[in-house]
Amino acid sequence: MSTTQSRTRALALLCLAWAPAVGAAEIPYREAWGYAVVVPVHVQDLGPFDFLLATGTDVTVVHQDLARRIGLVPTSRVEVKSVVGSRLVPQASVTALSVGPVPLGPMDALLHDMSAARGEDGLLRGILGQNALHGVSFTIDNVRRRVIVGEAAAEVDAVAGTDGEGRPTIEARLGCAGEPLRLTLDSGVEGIILFEGAKRLPIGFPGRVTARTNLGTAALRAGRLEALCVGPARLVDVPVAVQEREAVGAPRTDGLLPTRLFARVHFDAQRKEVRVEPW
Numbered sequence: 001m002s003t004t005q006s007r008t009r010a011l012a013l014l015c016l017a018w019a020p021a022v023g024a025a026e027i028p029y030r031e032a033w034g035y036a037v038v039v040p041v042h043v044q045d046l047g048p049f050d051f052l053l054a055t056g057t058d059v060t061v062v063h064q065d066l067a068r069r070i071g072l073v074p075t076s077r078v079e080v081k082s083v084v085g086s087r088l089v090p091q092a093s094v095t096a097l098s099v100g101p102v103p104l105g106p107m108d109a110l111l112h113d114m115s116a117a118r119g120e121d122g123l124l125r126g127i128l129g130q131n132a133l134h135g136v137s138f139t140i141d142n143v144r145r146r147v148i149v150g151e152a153a154a155e156v157d158a159v160a161g162t163d164g165e166g167r168p169t170i171e172a173r174l175g176c177a178g179e180p181l182r183l184t185l186d187s188g189v190e191g192i193i194l195f196e197g198a199k200r201l202p203i204g205f206p207g208r209v210t211a212r213t214n215l216g217t218a219a220l221r222a223g224r225l226e227a228l229c230v231g232p233a234r235l236v237d238v239p240v241a242v243q244e245r246e247a248v249g250a251p252r253t254d255g256l257l258p259t260r261l262f263a264r265v266h267f268d269a270q271r272k273e274v275r276v277e278p279w
Contacts, residue, residue, distance in 0.1 A: 024150025027100035029053070029140075032121045035190045035260050037140060039147055041128060042098045044070045049125035051099075052117060053133075053140070053147065055168055055267065056186025056256055060097070060109040061127040063118070067092060067111045074111060097132060102149045104132045127188070130167055139266040140187055140259050168267055168274040169253050176229035183230075183257040185265060185274055192228070192240040193220070194255035233278035235261060 030038045032052065040048030043062060059080070062072060074090035090111045097104045108131065117124050139148040168185045181194070220241040228235045238261075259265045264277040 024148050025100050025102050027147045027149060029145055029147050031145070032117075032124065033190070035258065037147065037187045037259075038121075038124065039099050039128065041126060043094060043096070043126070044072070045096050046070050050121075050123045051126040051128045052124055052188055053099075053128050054186065054188035055130065055133065055140075055259065056184045056188060057127060057129040058131065058167070060094070060107060060129045060132045061112050061114065062092070062094070062109045063114050063125045064111045066125045072109070072111065078110065080110065099128065099132075099147070099149060102136065104136065107131050133267070135269050137267060137269045139264055141264050142260060143263050167253070170230055170257065170274060170276065172228050172230045172257065174225065174228060176227050176234060181254040182252075183255045184253045185259050185276075186256045187259040187265075189256050189258050190260075192225070192238060192255060192257055194240055194242050195253075196242050230257065230261075231276050233262060233276060 027039055030050075032038050037053040038050050039053050041051040042048055043066070049066060059078075072092040072094065074092050076091050077088045078091050079086050080089045091108050092111055093106065094109045095106045097107065097109075109126075114124060114127070117127070136149060138150070139146075141148060169182050170185055172181045172183050173179070174181065183192075220243050222239065222241045225238045225240050226236070228238055261279075262276045263279045266275045266277075268274070
């Protein structure tokens with residue numbers, strides 16, 4: 001069989017695997033800032049409100065004004081870390097939360113002003129993190145701008161898994177033949193971010209970019225990767241930024257990989273696997 005025929009057959013198998021399961025809920029999403037996924041969320045049976053879907057974020061966040069409106073009362077304070085440092089943030093218990101028609105169950109949520117996110121998109125009222133998503137199988141379909149929540153996809157070879165804290169991770173190779181990297185798939189970032197010290201990076205970083213988070217801003221070194229292979233996808237001439245590992249307190253992975261770089265990304269909660277489909 002020719003290379004072209006083999007590639008066509010592989011994509012056909014992927015398309016079969018990505019067909020929505022019977023009973024799955026298809027939820028249209030809108031883009032914030034040209035790359036981030038925003039979905040409708042009900043909190044305490046009120047809403048819907050626009051929440052950023054952030055697969056690389058551990059916790060769910062509710063904007064402090066919405067929290068007051070729906071009667072969420074802080075019960076504790078927790079330390080939150082980002083590329084710019086850490087801060088103590090109030091936390092409350094949410095008894096009911098759902099995305100579209102799909103209930104996600106009770107959970108803790110941080111109460112925050114979300115200054116960076118809302119400074120760019122004033123409609124955002126929260127962030128949907130892994131403590132809400134970890135028990136749910138769903139697909140981010142960037143082709144049709146849908147989030148499909150429901151049953152797991154058909155059995156195919158897994159190219160990713162989860163780290164020790166439940167975040168979805170995938171193996172990538174620098175230059176497609178070089179040293180492997182373990183990257184967290186993140187639907188809330190625009191470009192690839194690598195943590196300095198994780199691996200020796202065979203590229204230069206002549207530029208600087210500004211990372212804006214809800215805890216503040218930081219300048220990161222920036223450059224371009226000639227090639228990065230992730231499962232069946234080959235990414236060419238991709239921009240990348242590098243942050244110091246110490247800024248986030250020794251993360252378990254080597255960096256962050258945007259889900260927008262793929263046509264579809266499926267998160268299988270039952271098998272604790274993640275699968276990607278190239279554009």
